[in-house]
Amino acid sequence: MKILYEPETFSIQDVGGVSRYFYELIDHAGPEVSCELPVVLSNNIYLKDRKHTRHLGLLPGVQVPGLWRMMQYANRRASCKAIQRQKFDVFHPTVNDQTWFLDLLGKKPFVITIHDMIPALFSEYYQRPGPELGTLASRAARIITVSENTRADVLRLLPVPPDHVTVVHHGHAVRHYPYEEAVAAPDDYLLFIGSRRAYKNFGCLVKAFGMLHVEYPGLHLLCAGGGPFTEEEMAQLREAGIAGHAHQLGYLSDGQLHHLYHRARAFVFPSLYEGFGFPILEAFGQHCPVVLSNASCFPEIAQDAALYFAPHDADELHEQLDRVLYDRALRQILVRRGQDRVRDFTWNRTVADTHRVYEEAREDSPMVAC
Template sequence: MKVLFDHQSFSGAKFGGVARYFYDLMHNLKYHQGVQVSLSLLFSNNEYLKNADVKKPMPFGYFLGPGLTNTLFSHINRANSAFQITRHNYDIFHPTYFNDYFKTFLGKTPYVITHHDAIPEKFGDKYASLDGFTKDYKQRVLDNAARIIAVSENTKNDLLEIFNIAPEKIDVVHHSTHFATYKPDDDFDIATPERYLLYVGNRDNYKNFDVFLRAIAPILKKQPDLHLMCAGNGKFTDIEQKLFYELGIHKQVLHQEIQNDDVLYRIYQKATAFVYPSLYEGFGIPILEAFACGCPVVLSNTSCFPEVAQNAALYFDPKNRENITHEVERLLDNAELKLELVKKGYERLKDFSPGNTARKTLDTYKKVLGK
């Protein structure tokens, strides 16, 4: 079987959950499922592809600034993808995002699309357009797909609620994490505070960072040796730093860039707890990353979180500051509870291997081809 993936999630993304998902999927399909995988990508600074033999794109400098340069190379990559699609040297096409430029070139070859979340549809009216595609646009892409992969039962339910799709057209294939088998360099370490709560990723919109910050500020003030480490998504803005000062916790809130997987792994591994206060996620890969690194997890009780973590985490109402404070404090004050959650996290992680994701995705491809 030959499967062609396109450039969309890799052109301008150095990191990110969607790019990581597709990289891991391609690698495991190729090396563990015997699938012939192709990626139509010429230029990218994506970290996951730097040492990959699935595809080694050419890196580029930001000579026009990040925005314009990414746009330029995205157009070049799209033209290359269109050319590769017209060759029809594959059985199934799997676009890595929702732009339907490919429909002109695809002909009768079937495509499968992965739907990661319904965040734009659920929060677009509050935070403006979050991905640039209208509901009607996505409906057309979903309608024309041979099958749809939803990354959780929660995402499948959102698809059925928001879009007009037959349930039997959707396969649920959970995300996974390569951290399940990842081993960082034994000699590599990173300087961190002795005790810190870990927050990973974006800090805006539905991520609920401001509410979370106000909820844990009293804990930080009572425990001056405790810190909050925010990993990834760029340095703090002036507005964020102003809030840190207003809350009296500016000396305890730190930012850490994620240069590579070794850094991210060690940050999880050394954290007192990982806290995930988001109002909504389609899956929540950081939960699995924390499990794999032996880090206790405290998270929102909304969307897919209970489906993914089950009994391996503590839960709070993300809109209730007092409840967030209570659950975080409960974990901090109970060493036995932390050990219990770490043990349950390792156990829960067994259900989310990259091999399982690749095998179930291959099952979807086989349904399309009637195999």
């Protein structure tokens, strides 16, 4: 079986969960499945090894406005040629906001992965998704969602048959990085990863940490990714009395992040909604206790390996953080449960389940397989 991946996410992402997901699908495909990624230009870090492509970088590390558009143009031309050759069994686009390839596919089946329904559920913060997702979902041979929670949202919000929507969890690989990649950090800290905007619920964490700081004055809050603190965030930090103990670390490599997880007192994920929650598995893999909001897919992914709090209740978050900081035995239990839970998520399993979806899509196709 041959799968053709459209490379849009590798044009627009230098690093990120979506491009990482598609890279792992290709990297773990195995000999029974042939994968083609017609990428010509990309600065994506997961493709740097060029194991599966012969692409070129385009001014990597240089901030040039609109650079991604040049990569998009070159990669889309290559994708058009690959589709027109028709030498594939199943097509899998890497983004869900474009339909340009539909007329080129003919009767070839395609599969889409829906990672979350955030724009539809949080339209007060995001532009509502255009008609492209609905068009793709209605015409796709199969739809993959990354959690049961996301599947339920898809079935509630999109007109698709339930038997066409399959849950395939992400995988995780515990990797070890040289200590030289560790970033300078305080000895005692909580860790927050990623964007802090809107539904990420960062304000709740600020309030809880402000209460916690009274009891643990040497504790710090490290925020990796998400850009510098905004003026509004700085005002929140000052009001909570923790402006001097909250630090924004900017972009970090995977190795630096893994060392931060390993040394953190706890990883805190207060988000109101996630499609899956990659950082949960990363924290489990690095023996880091995890505290999560009791929302969306989090209980599904972490199960009993985390502590939970009501997502808008800063007092309850403060209590759970106090528990994990004070109770060494509890931390050890959470670490052990996290190690057990992360074993349920492997890229080999993800790929095997995805290949079964591809087979279903191919069997439904009226075309003879290549």
